[in-house]
Amino acid sequence: MKSWMAYLAGLLFGAGLAWSGMANPHKVLGFLDIAGVWDPSLLLVMAGATLTYAFGQRLVTRKARPWLDDRFHLPAKRRIDARLLAGAAVFGIGWGLAGYCPGPALAGMGLGNTDLVWLLPALLLGWWLAGRVRRE
Numbered sequence: 001m002k003s004w005m006a007y008l009a010g011l012l013f014g015a016g017l018a019w020s021g022m023a024n025p026h027k028v029l030g031f032l033d034i035a036g037v038w039d040p041s042l043l044l045v046m047a048g049a050t051l052t053y054a055f056g057q058r059l060v061t062r063k064a065r066p067w068l069d070d071r072f073h074l075p076a077k078r079r080i081d082a083r084l085l086a087g088a089a090v091f092g093i094g095w096g097l098a099g100y101c102p103g104p105a106l107a108g109m110g111l112g113n114t115d116l117v118w119l120l121p122a123l124l125l126g127w128w129l130a131g132r133v134r135r136e
Contacts, residue, residue, distance in 0.1 A: 002068045014107035020045040023108040025099025025115070032096050087130075094126070 021027040022045060030039035065071055095101045098119050105123060108116055
């Protein structure tokens with residue numbers, strides 16, 4: 001049951017990314033191009049996602065435990081440190097160069113985006129490298 005719920009949640013997330021335009025690198029790059037022809041429409045997508053998360057998180061964490069697990073798995077670290085800032089910078093640079101972040105890149109596979117032939121191996125290599133240098 002847990003796997004099916006994860007599958008359905010991923011399917012819903014991917015459909016939302018594709019429908020909103022987040023899986024279209026030209027739309028994302030237009031949003032990131034604040035010095036050129038800026039397309040602010042993704043602000044609505046981000047605002048909708050933020051509001052949905054804010055209300056949903058409050059509603060869900062009021063419960064003693066989640067539906068399909070014995071406890072909530074919340075991050076223990078709450079500090080902003082150099083490692084977090086460096087990771088955010090690398091993520092942002094990659095997003096700006098490619099026009100994709102990982103979620104929309106995976107959703108874009110379902111849309112038949114052929115430029116993902118180059119991005120996905122690099123993304124997998126980055127995940128692997130991050131796991132190799134992780135210090136916790």
